Amino acid sequence: xxxxxxxxxxxxxxxxxxxxxxxxxxxxxxxxxxxxxxxxxxxxxxxxxxxxxxxxxxxxxxxxxxxxxxxxxxxxxxxxxxxxxxxxxxxxxxxxxxxxxxxxxxxxxxxxxxxxxxxxxxxxxxxxxxxxxxxxxxxxxxxxxxxxxxxxxxxxxxxxxxxxxxxxxxxxxxxxxxxxxxxxxxxxxxxxxxxxxxxxxxxxxxxxxxxxxxxxxxxxxxxxxxxxxxxxxxxxxxxxxxxxxxxxxxxxxx
Ligand code: IPE
Ligand code: IPE
Ligand code: MG
Numbered sequence: 001x002x003x004x005x006x007x008x009x010x011x012x013x014x015x016x017x018x019x020x021x022x023x024x025x026x027x028x029x030x031x032x033x034x035x036x037x038x039x040x041x042x043x044x045x046x047x048x049x050x051x052x053x054x055x056x057x058x059x060x061x062x063x064x065x066x067x068x069x070x071x072x073x074x075x076x077x078x079x080x081x082x083x084x085x086x087x088x089x090x091x092x093x094x095x096x097x098x099x100x101x102x103x104x105x106x107x108x109x110x111x112x113x114x115x116x117x118x119x120x121x122x123x124x125x126x127x128x129x130x131x132x133x134x135x136x137x138x139x140x141x142x143x144x145x146x147x148x149x150x151x152x153x154x155x156x157x158x159x160x161x162x163x164x165x166x167x168x169x170x171x172x173x174x175x176x177x178x179x180x181x182x183x184x185x186x187x188x189x190x191x192x193x194x195x196x197x198x199x200x201x202x203x204x205x206x207x208x209x210x211x212x213x214x215x216x217x218x219x220x221x222x223x224x225x226x227x228x229x230x231x232x233x234x235x236x237x238x239x240x241x242x243x244x245x246x247x248x249x250x251x252x253x254x
Contacts (some may be wrong), residue, residue, distance in 0.1 A: 010058065010231055016188035018062035019055065019231075020203050020210070023048070025194030025218030038082035043220035045090050052094075052137060054224040056101050058231075062136045062184055064108065066202050070144030073113065084115050087141070091121045098125070102134040108180040109143030110151070138184065145204040152178035181206050189234045191227075193219045211237055 023044060030040030048065060055063045068083060098105060105126055111119045122139070155178045159165040165174075176182065187203055187210045195216045199207070213230045215222065240248040 010228060011235055012059060014235055015058060015060055016211075016231065016234055017060075017185045018064065018187040018189075019060055020064040020066070020187040020190040020207065021051070022066045022190070022192040022194075022200060022202050023219040023222075024192060024196060024200075026220060028194065029218040029220045037079055038086075040218075040220060041079075041083055041086055045086050047220050047222050048090065049094065050224055051222065051227055052103070054227050056103060056135045058228075060135065062138065062187075064138040064140055064181075064184075064187065064203070066140045066143065066200075068109075068141050068143070069201055070110070070142060070147050071201065073142070084118050088118045088121055091118075091125055095125065098129060098137070102132040104129045104132040104134075104136045106136060106138050106184075108138050108140040108148070110147060111142060113142050136184065138181070140202070143180075144201045145199075146201060148180050149205060151180075175205070179205060186210065189213060189230065191215065191230050193217050193222050193226075209239070209241060211239065 026040035026044040027037040028040070029043060030037050033039075051065075052063065067087065072083075073080065105122075107122055107126065111122065114122075122141070152175060156165060156170055156174065160167050160170075181203070184206075186206045186208070190199070190203065190207050190210045191213045192199075193215045195214070195218075197214055203210070211234050213233055215226060215230065217226055238245070238248055238252070243251070
């Protein structure tokens with residue numbers, strides 16, 4: 001049940017511990033204006049800035065942004081190149097503010113396919129911010145949930161083959177710890193903009209019990225107030241985790 005203090009205000013004690021966002025709709029935003037798709041991505045990077053700031057201000061501990069999927073490598077070369085350049089610009093432009101606001105940056109995904117320059121920048125930013133504790137910003141880049149799970153299986157299998165892990169000892173926690181998200185809480189809320197009702201290979205394991213919020217807003221138009229509306233909606237829901245309504249209510253009160 002929502003325990004909001006006043007209309008429009010969020011309950012700071014019940015914020016999602018981790019929000020994942022599928023930032024979709026940049027291409028359509030640009031096309032609707034007769035612009036190149038890359039212009040939509042540029043506009044999208046401004047929305048990223050606003051949403052990161054808003055989460056930091058609200059006190060959301062972890063924000064994961066789906067920036068580029070493994071499937072997105074199949075897009076036209078020009079578009080992929082424009083996206084990588086934007087990412088590089090984004091890191092350079094936001095570096096100071098990320099340091100000042102004590103945000104820890106981590107990446108999810110396989111960076112081996114990412115151009116060397118972007119990879120180096122991102123890894124330096126991770127190194128420079130690894131002691132920050134105010135918020136974690138996870139960038140899902142060249143990320144696919146199924147590939148991530150296959151990588152985790154390979155890690156666990158290698159340890160088992162080396163005699164350092166008993167197959168019978170592999171449980172949910174061991175799998176979670178072998179994923180790129182190790183150490184992060186599971187997402188409580190996954191937001192997708194752009195009107196599509198699908199997950200497109202995003203946090204499939206971690207999102208097992210995430211609340212889903214779909215917005216018709218195209219990503220470049222997504223604002224802090226849209227984010228607050230998504231969080232307010234999240235706070236109005238009862239999460240049952242497989243239990244009965246009565247049990248869930250009891251848990252909420254505890
Ligand atoms: C999301 O916007 C950004 C990425 C996938 C990199 P899209 O580029 O998918 O925009 P639409 O869905 O074509 O409008
Ligand atoms: C999902 O959007 C990936 C990102 C937002 C980075 P897509 O536009 O690639 O997803 P589909 O193709 O509509 O499923
Ligand atoms: Mg899309």
